[in-house]
Amino acid sequence: MDTSVYVFAEDLAGEGLGPVLDRITGYGAAGVTVAAAHHRTRDVTPHGVTRITQRQDGVHFPVPDGLFGRLVPPLQPGADKDPLAEVRRACADRGLSAHGWAVFLRNPTLGAAHPDVTVRNCFGDHGFPADLCPAHPDTRGYAVALARAVARQGFASVVAEALHFATFSAQRLAVPLGPMDAFLFGLCFCDHCLRRATDLGVHAEVAREECARIVGGVLDGDLPAQGEVTRAALTAYAGPEVVAYARARSETVTTLVAEVAAAVTEEGAKLTYIDGTGAAKGYADGLPPAGLAAHDAWQLGVDLVALGDIVPSFAVLGYARDAARVADDVAAYQRSVGKDRELRTVLRPGVPDIGPFGETDATERLAAKVRAAKAAGAQGVDFYAYGLAPLNALARIKGALG
Numbered sequence: 001m002d003t004s005v006y007v008f009a010e011d012l013a014g015e016g017l018g019p020v021l022d023r024i025t026g027y028g029a030a031g032v033t034v035a036a037a038h039h040r041t042r043d044v045t046p047h048g049v050t051r052i053t054q055r056q057d058g059v060h061f062p063v064p065d066g067l068f069g070r071l072v073p074p075l076q077p078g079a080d081k082d083p084l085a086e087v088r089r090a091c092a093d094r095g096l097s098a099h100g101w102a103v104f105l106r107n108p109t110l111g112a113a114h115p116d117v118t119v120r121n122c123f124g125d126h127g128f129p130a131d132l133c134p135a136h137p138d139t140r141g142y143a144v145a146l147a148r149a150v151a152r153q154g155f156a157s158v159v160a161e162a163l164h165f166a167t168f169s170a171q172r173l174a175v176p177l178g179p180m181d182a183f184l185f186g187l188c189f190c191d192h193c194l195r196r197a198t199d200l201g202v203h204a205e206v207a208r209e210e211c212a213r214i215v216g217g218v219l220d221g222d223l224p225a226q227g228e229v230t231r232a233a234l235t236a237y238a239g240p241e242v243v244a245y246a247r248a249r250s251e252t253v254t255t256l257v258a259e260v261a262a263a264v265t266e267e268g269a270k271l272t273y274i275d276g277t278g279a280a281k282g283y284a285d286g287l288p289p290a291g292l293a294a295h296d297a298w299q300l301g302v303d304l305v306a307l308g309d310i311v312p313s314f315a316v317l318g319y320a321r322d323a324a325r326v327a328d329d330v331a332a333y334q335r336s337v338g339k340d341r342e343l344r345t346v347l348r349p350g351v352p353d354i355g356p357f358g359e360t361d362a363t364e365r366l367a368a369k370v371r372a373a374k375a376a377g378a379q380g381v382d383f384y385a386y387g388l389a390p391l392n393a394l395a396r397i398k399g400a401l402g
C-alpha cells in the first residue's frame with residue numbers, strides 16, 4: 001500500500017528538511033505530499049520552531065515566465081530560492097516519493113485583487129474573496145496554468161484541493177441559517193455561472209430569484225430550514241429550478257478538471273483529485289453527518305461518476321472517528337469513480353479523529369482505519385499533516401502501518 005505524509009513548506013524550512021524527512025522515513029511512510037501552492041492560514045504548530053505559524057497565499061516555487069494570464073499566484077517567502085527542488089532531491093536520496101499538493105480556487109489575495117473572479121451570491125454580492133469562481137474564464141486559465149506549473153516541479157503527482165465550488169462561510173453570523181439556507185446562500189450566480197446554466201436549459205434567473213426570496217426571508221426573520229441538504233429536501237424547499245441550477249454546476253467543474261487533468265498529463269505527472277465534501281462534513285469534529293461524502297459531492301459541483309472517466313486518482317478525506325465510516329466513504333467513492341481508478345484515503349493521526357482520550361488504543365484505532373480503507377478498496381493512505389499534529393500523534397503512523 002502506498003503511503004505519504006502531508007507536509008507544509010514552512011515546516012520543512014523551520015525544522016530542517018533532513019530532520020523532517022528522517023522522521024517521516026522513520027514512520028514507515030513511502031513519500032511526502034508537500035504543499036506547493038497553499039492559502040493563508042494561522043496554524044498552531046506544536047513541534048515547530050514557532051508554535052504558531054502564519055502561512056500565506058501563493059506558490060513555493062518561482063513562477064515560470066509566460067504561463068499565467070491575468071491571475072498570477074503570489075510568491076511565498078523564499079520561493080525564489082526554489083525550495084521544492086531541494087525537497088525533491090532530498091526525497092530522491094532517501095527513496096521517498098514526492099507529490100505536489102496545490103490549493104486551486106481558495107486564494108483571498110487573488111480574490112481581493114480581482115473581485116470579479118470571485119463567486120457572487122443570489123443578492124449580487126461578491127462577499128467571498130477567498131473563493132474564485134470555477135466558471136470565470138480567468139479562473140479557469142489560472143487553474144490550468146497552476147496545475148502545469150506544479151507538475152513542472154517534477155512531482156510524481158499533482159494533488160488538487162479546492163478545484164470545485166466552495167461551501168458557504170461567514171466570519172460572524174447571528175442569523176439562524178439552516179443547512180439548506182446556507183447552501184442557497186453559497187450558490188454562485190455570477191454572469192458566467194448564469195450563462196452556463198442557461199446554456200444547459202436551466203431557468204437560471206428563476207433559480208436566482210427563488211434563492212434570494214428564501215434566504216432573504218430567513219434574513220428577515222423567517223424560520224430557517226430544518227434538516228441536512230438532500231436533493232429531495234432541496235426540491236421541496238426551493239423548487240426544481242434551484243435544484244436544476246445546483247446540478248448544472250457540475251458541468252462547470254467537470255470541464256475544468258478535464259482541462260487540468262490534461263495539462264498535468266502533458267507535463268508528465270498524474271492528477272490526484274481531492275473532493276472537499278469529506279472536509280465539509282467531518283473536518284471540525286470527526287463526526288460527519290449521515291450522508292456519505294460521495295453522495296453529497298454534487299453540492300460542491302463535483303460529479304464523481306463523470307470525473308471517474310477523466311481523473312486517474314482520487315483522495316478520499318477520511319475525517320471521521322469511526323473506522324467503519326471511513327470504509328463506507330471509500331467504498332462509495334469506488335462505486336462512483338470505478339474500480340480502475342486509484343483511490344487514496346487521507347487520515348488524521350490525532351484530534352479530532354483520534355484522542356485526546358483513550359490514548360492507550362490510539363495507535364490501534366489508526367491502524368483499524370488503515371485496514372478499513374484498504375479493505376474498502378484504497379490503494380494508498382496519506383496522513384494529514386506533519387506540522388499540525390503533535391509528535392505523539394505522528395508516532396502512531398509507524399504502528400498503524402506496521
Ligand SMILES: [Zn+2]
Pocket residue numbers: 118119120133134135136188189190191192193194
Ligand atoms: Zn460563478
